[in-house]
Amino acid sequence: MNNQSPNQTERKHLLQEWPSSDSVSIDVNIPISSPQTTTNSFTTALSSPSPRNPLKRNLESLIFNSSPLPKSSSSLLSGFKVLKTDYSSISFNKGNSLAQESPSATKVHSSASSQTESTTTAATTVDSSSTKETKKKQLDSASKDSYASEEEFELTKSSTSFTTWKKLIKFAKNEYKALAGAVGLLLVSSSVTMSVPFVMGKIMDIVTNPDLPVPFGLSITQVFGGLVGVFTIGSLANFGRIYLIRRSGESMIFRLRNLLYEKMVYQDSTFFETNRSGDLVSRLTVDTSIVSKSITNNLSDGMRSFISVFAGLSMMVYMSPKLTLIMMLIVPIISGYAVTYGRYIKKISQRTQTALGNISKEAEERLSSIRIVQSFGREKEEALSFTKASQHLFDLGKKEAWASGIFFGSNGFLGNISILMFLGFGGRMVLNGEISIGNLTSFMLYTAYVGSSLAGLSSFFSESMKGIGASNRLFYILERPPKIKIEDSGLFFGPQEQGGIGECTGHIQFENVNFSYPSRPDVQIFKDLSIDIKPRTHVAIAGPSGQGKSTLAWLLLRMYDIQSGSIKIDGHDLKSLNLNRWRSSVGIVPQEPSLFATTIRNNLLYANPNASAKDLQVALSHANAWDFVNSFPNGLDTFVGERGVSLSGGQKQRIAIARALLLNPSVLILDEATSALDSQSEQSVQIALDRLISGKLQMPSRSPNSSRPSSPTQESFSLNCTVITIAHRQSTLQKSDHLFVLGENGSLVESGTYSDLVSKPDGYFKQLISTMRK
Numbered sequence: 001m002n003n004q005s006p007n008q009t010e011r012k013h014l015l016q017e018w019p020s021s022d023s024v025s026i027d028v029n030i031p032i033s034s035p036q037t038t039t040n041s042f043t044t045a046l047s048s049p050s051p052r053n054p055l056k057r058n059l060e061s062l063i064f065n066s067s068p069l070p071k072s073s074s075s076l077l078s079g080f081k082v083l084k085t086d087y088s089s090i091s092f093n094k095g096n097s098l099a100q101e102s103p104s105a106t107k108v109h110s111s112a113s114s115q116t117e118s119t120t121t122a123a124t125t126v127d128s129s130s131t132k133e134t135k136k137k138q139l140d141s142a143s144k145d146s147y148a149s150e151e152e153f154e155l156t157k158s159s160t161s162f163t164t165w166k167k168l169i170k171f172a173k174n175e176y177k178a179l180a181g182a183v184g185l186l187l188v189s190s191s192v193t194m195s196v197p198f199v200m201g202k203i204m205d206i207v208t209n210p211d212l213p214v215p216f217g218l219s220i221t222q223v224f225g226g227l228v229g230v231f232t233i234g235s236l237a238n239f240g241r242i243y244l245i246r247r248s249g250e251s252m253i254f255r256l257r258n259l260l261y262e263k264m265v266y267q268d269s270t271f272f273e274t275n276r277s278g279d280l281v282s283r284l285t286v287d288t289s290i291v292s293k294s295i296t297n298n299l300s301d302g303m304r305s306f307i308s309v310f311a312g313l314s315m316m317v318y319m320s321p322k323l324t325l326i327m328m329l330i331v332p333i334i335s336g337y338a339v340t341y342g343r344y345i346k347k348i349s350q351r352t353q354t355a356l357g358n359i360s361k362e363a364e365e366r367l368s369s370i371r372i373v374q375s376f377g378r379e380k381e382e383a384l385s386f387t388k389a390s391q392h393l394f395d396l397g398k399k400e401a402w403a404s405g406i407f408f409g410s411n412g413f414l415g416n417i418s419i420l421m422f423l424g425f426g427g428r429m430v431l432n433g434e435i436s437i438g439n440l441t442s443f444m445l446y447t448a449y450v451g452s453s454l455a456g457l458s459s460f461f462s463e464s465m466k467g468i469g470a471s472n473r474l475f476y477i478l479e480r481p482p483k484i485k486i487e488d489s490g491l492f493f494g495p496q497e498q499g500g501i502g503e504c505t506g507h508i509q510f511e512n513v514n515f516s517y518p519s520r521p522d523v524q525i526f527k528d529l530s531i532d533i534k535p536r537t538h539v540a541i542a543g544p545s546g547q548g549k550s551t552l553a554w555l556l557l558r559m560y561d562i563q564s565g566s567i568k569i570d571g572h573d574l575k576s577l578n579l580n581r582w583r584s585s586v587g588i589v590p591q592e593p594s595l596f597a598t599t600i601r602n603n604l605l606y607a608n609p610n611a612s613a614k615d616l617q618v619a620l621s622h623a624n625a626w627d628f629v630n631s632f633p634n635g636l637d638t639f640v641g642e643r644g645v646s647l648s649g650g651q652k653q654r655i656a657i658a659r660a661l662l663l664n665p666s667v668l669i670l671d672e673a674t675s676a677l678d679s680q681s682e683q684s685v686q687i688a689l690d691r692l693i694s695g696k697l698q699m700p701s702r703s704p705n706s707s708r709p710s711s712p713t714q715e716s717f718s719l720n721c722t723v724i725t726i727a728h729r730q731s732t733l734q735k736s737d738h739l740f741v742l743g744e745n746g747s748l749v750e751s752g753t754y755s756d757l758v759s760k761p762d763g764y765f766k767q768l769i770s771t772m773r774k
């Protein structure tokens, strides 16, 4: 069997689809109309953009992307504290609780200050510094609110918008050609669009003054025909631009998601303790989408707006520098506004994404354990708790809506003022013969273009800031170096002629191992622990609950690195081994195995994709699972539901045993979970475990009427590896070759054979088994 396949340990994988963006932008098609109509178009563009306008769409995306669900602030994180023990969030939430404690500390200072004048002065000084400190802590805690964990805050707090943009542009490298093509087409379509007002003005002058000659001696019909041709080129260029931009956007989302997911699955255990799966899924879906939009659609809209502003202004200056100067008085105010608004939106956006991640993880966790929720009759409370959690998101959405209202409302007002100025000055200039009616019309159209494009530019700015907020959440994962790297290097067990260090015999040595979990550095799990497990023996680890028996298994798989001492396999330090290969040669059946939501066959093939039908049957037989799998109408193709929910606990356990066997492991770790099973399931699992521990693998009887392939012979499978059982039952301990007993101080208290240990008068083990089940 192939022992290079990925390890079978429980790994989370969650994906969901998020609708991709719909932003086809944006020719501002201002109709050929009277000045009054044009005035309305301009006002509309600035204050309440039409449905076809990019501004409107950008606004919609601001609102819908940021608040698809209801909200609630403080309850969000505190809710998680109550609802789930999340080791990492405990330390993270310390910041928040400190910030809350401070005001009461201030009160204490104030009451003390009323005692005497001198103490009042002193207390006031302390009071004000304490208030400052409180404010600082509150600020810190507010900005930490934008991050899912303290680690993320620490790792990303130093990135600026500039550095993030640089990284994003680098990431878009593969799309350069398409984006450059889109820019070329943008220039064509924008040239067409920007020539429209000029042509319209000329036509208006010709139509209102028949004495004026038509350029190039053309007839009016020919001019109109020519214009249709030019507009066709413009719209084809626009089509090409939109296609290229959207395709690049989709391609970026595709690459970003894949890369992000890959980075996630290579992260270490601590990462998954700190970041919950719901939040990670939200990053994979929502954030990637926002980021790619901000460097494709949004950038394209921004460039288009920029070109329109530039070309429009140039034409305005060409037609009437005086009128342009008057109109420009309003621009610095709008620009200043746009920058402030954009910065605010960036801040809000990052917090919104974090809040979205939080409610996603809340929902994911509860929905995946819906049976627990329903069996405790907690549906109402869960719905309420979710509403509270999403309240925060709603609050942020309101803030953003408020800011948008102020920004676009005042922009509209400024736009209207500028129209008034335009009509006042422009009208007088027409009366004075300084400008023709046609040119004034063109000028007005250009003003409308410039106005709406300025609004487009500010939208571009705020959307970019949103993109940067979301990018920071992605770059945290993309750039986080895993604490334990899974690289395809290092020593590996296998034939020497293939570069290996020989076959693994399963000799395991823990030498003076000291270990505490990274999330609880103060709690020492192992203190100078030394254990020597001889090759190909079947040993059991015993000890009181919570003394580190399962931890021992995780350390053997190098899910965590020890602080000092060493773990050796066949004399080689675990750290020198090729981790992927090593993990693939260790079979583990955890206490609560979970299966993937697919068929039994696929779950088994996960351990070894090359396993034949016969291999699957043998593994199932040895796991005492063949009979029940065979009795299902769909046999191996039975769908097991999410995490194996449509199987009984005992059946799930036995499938997990078969899955571990399919690795043909050098070391098999069985974390005994029979205490959680009913007596019949327990017996079935126990039979399987007993076979493995004692090494006596027997084939179950086969139904004579079965159309399934016949059971393979016993010789085709032999368990010739080191078996470590984390035992909770006396019978398991009795069957093992050697026992290691962990004590309450995190070290080895006793070791020996079962009969040695029970014969010790007042022995630790003797006392321990008196509390164990037979």
Ligand SMILES: Nc1ncnc2c1ncn2[C@@H]1O[C@H](COP(=O)(O)OP(=O)(O)OP(=O)(O)O)[C@@H](O)[C@H]1O
Residues within 6 Å of the ligand: 087, 273, 517, 519, 520, 525, 543, 544, 545, 546, 547, 548, 549, 550, 551, 552
């Ligand atoms: N990821 C983790 N982060 C921090 N502490 C942990 C983590 N996992 C386990 N612990 C703690 O480590 C200690 C040892 O846990 P472990 O699961 O190894 O105990 P055990 O001996 O297998 O218990 P049991 O017999 O009840 O299964 C416990 O106090 C537990 O709370």
